Amino acid sequence: MRTIVKVVLGLAAAALVAMAALGVWLLGPTAAPSGEITAIPIEATLPQAEVIQPTEAESSSGEPAAAVGGAMTFELVQAETEARFLIDEILSGSPKTVIGVASQVAGQILIDPANPAATQMGPVTVNARTFATDNGNRNRAIQNAILQTGAFEFVTFTPKQLLGLPAGAAVGDTFTFQVVGDLQIKDQVSEVIFDVTVRVESETRLSGQARTTVAREQFGLGLIQTPPQVASVSPQVILELDFVAEAQ
Numbered sequence: 001m002r003t004i005v006k007v008v009l010g011l012a013a014a015a016l017v018a019m020a021a022l023g024v025w026l027l028g029p030t031a032a033p034s035g036e037i038t039a040i041p042i043e044a045t046l047p048q049a050e051v052i053q054p055t056e057a058e059s060s061s062g063e064p065a066a067a068v069g070g071a072m073t074f075e076l077v078q079a080e081t082e083a084r085f086l087i088d089e090i091l092s093g094s095p096k097t098v099i100g101v102a103s104q105v106a107g108q109i110l111i112d113p114a115n116p117a118a119t120q121m122g123p124v125t126v127n128a129r130t131f132a133t134d135n136g137n138r139n140r141a142i143q144n145a146i147l148q149t150g151a152f153e154f155v156t157f158t159p160k161q162l163l164g165l166p167a168g169a170a171v172g173d174t175f176t177f178q179v180v181g182d183l184q185i186k187d188q189v190s191e192v193i194f195d196v197t198v199r200v201e202s203e204t205r206l207s208g209q210a211r212t213t214v215a216r217e218q219f220g221l222g223l224i225q226t227p228p229q230v231a232s233v234s235p236q237v238i239l240e241l242d243f244v245a246e247a248q
């Protein structure tokens with residue numbers, strides 16, 4: 001009998017230690033951003049011939065290529081740009097939409113005003129360590145257990161194709177298009193398509209929103225440990241980027 005009691009007490013103690021360790025891991029301090037975020041120069045991500053080199057015909061004519069003479073580099077304005085995720089859960093028996101906002105976002109866009117259809121986008125980088133919701137415990141769980149931002153600081157979207165760009169756009173115009181690219185979260189990469197709306201505020205300033213819906217399983221986030229008060233979490237996540245970009 002004493003042996004059984006000792007075994008039970010030993011298992012209980014081990015369980016308590018494991019739960020304490022898990023609590024420290026889930027709810028312990030989160031990693032701080034390693035520094036200010038900066039955009040990856042778009043020229044370094046595109047084939048040199050598309051951005052810098054004039055065509056043979058243009059070289060012989062002495063006229064510069066449109067991408068050289070007319071293209072402008074726009075960069076996301078960090079103070080006016082934010083990335084968000086939205087996910088539904090059942091919290092204490094009631095539906096709730098959790099919104100997480102990241103304050104560090106960087107990226108560049110190469111635009112020729114005379115030929116908007118030739119627009120090129122560089123990688124968009126989000127510092128996942130800056131994501132914050134309305135609950136500190138949830139923030140720590142997201143940082144430490146779900147996104148593991150201590151090891152994977154950045155979420156990166158690398159555009160591959162822009163679909164439906166207009167042939168022309170004037171100041172005051174609003175237009176829509178799609179961006180196909182690879183989204184990397186932690187060490188998982190999956191192709192996604194963002195629906196984008198852009199408003200031309202001036203010749204040197206753009207604003208808009210990009211939006212898509214992804215499945216958590218696409219990025220190895222299918223299993224999430226939740227506290228007892230959270231009955232369920234949606235398998236789908238909405239990703240949004242509200243942005244302002246200005247010519248450099």
